[in-house]
Amino acid sequence: MSNSADPSSAYSDTERAIFDAALQVFAREGRHGARMQSIADAADINKAMLHYYFRDKATLYEEVFGYTMRRFMASFGESLKEAPTFKETLRVFIDGYVEFVRSDEAAMRLMVQENLAGGHLLGDHLRRAKKRGGAPPKILVDTIEAASAADEIRPVDPHQTVLSVVSTCLFFFVARPTVEVMHPTAGDDWEGFVEDRKEHLFELIYCGLAPR
């Protein structure tokens, strides 16, 4: 569990509380819309403590965003377990990735917010990660290409395919309020809906990639 890439591993309890509260508030209200008072309330501390531990709002945001970004990039690798067939690999990935997002919807919202705002901070992080060699979905693209070469699936553009898998695993969380109104059961039983969705996504994509 101790993770050297985790900046929050060196955090005190108070810092963790602030960090978690900030993530929630930034994710809902956005970088500029978020109020320091709301963060203080959510962390159950005084507003002055925010400035004691993190210099100012911009610093706090960058800390939260940077950490969330790294977790999101790592999530691809963590969701992609070794499996004997592509079929099983896909199933495990969809399960793992959906569970990752479900376990921290605020993190997902923060990433989407940054994309909507133009993604300049995000672009810097991504380009740096790319130069370090470990581009996030590279590992996924390789898996698709290998399956394609082994005739386990039909020939497809692996980049487009990865984007489609990620889209379907993420978007229903992005649009959760809409889905809860429109879908017949999602509003009453979100957890059950997510389970059904994992099964549906596996079927749709696996059939969509099957050799003809």
Added chain:
Amino acid sequence: MSNSADPSSAYSDTERAIFDAALQVFAREGRHGARMQSIADAADINKAMLHYYFRDKATLYEEVFGYTMRRFMASFGESLKEAPTFKETLRVFIDGYVEFVRSDEAAMRLMVQENLAGGHLLGDHLRRAKKRGGAPPKILVDTIEAASAADEIRPVDPHQTVLSVVSTCLFFFVARPTVEVMHPTAGDDWEGFVEDRKEHLFELIYCGLAPR
């Protein structure tokens, strides 16, 4: 082109300029993050004029959001043309819906912002539309069900399927800054990438729904 459901049809040039500018800024910064000064700058007018034409920030937002929401709900029906086979219907829908979003990415961003923020205003609109009978994707769900009953596609949950189609058509716009960095060609030639994507999505989903 004159559309009675279009509140902006009665707008003067100045009002249109404000409305368009407000949409862009609200879409990027969110309801609370948006600054009246930014909107005035984008509309190339004085800040005081905003309050002259639209009473206050909340009024302006509701005007912009309401109009955008109606356009978005109508877009499903507009993208779904009559066609002899489900295969063609799917192709035309993907083309039409992607083009709709491409023609006004700010509108899409505004919808997503509202979802991320909790979607209370959005929920009201949706529930009202639902009670009026014309729930937006109902028409799409029906199409899938009919195709399934006619054995044109395998048996699937039509609600899940519609959500998957919409996810894949929308999400790459949501995450555009990320996609432009990660995808090998999207950054240099976005238009070309969108064309490729329409083809990929049709193939993936059509194969994914084919009878086994």
Added chain:
DNA sequence: GTCTATATCTCGATAGAC
């Protein structure tokens, strides 16, 4: 480290000249 009080600034909104 924690809290209160307060300084400083930004933003939405208005008053009033033209």
Added chain:
DNA sequence: GTCTATCGAGATATAGAC
């Protein structure tokens, strides 16, 4: 209708006692 100047609320940030 348009613009400048400004008010007042509310937000960030800091000073300083404990």
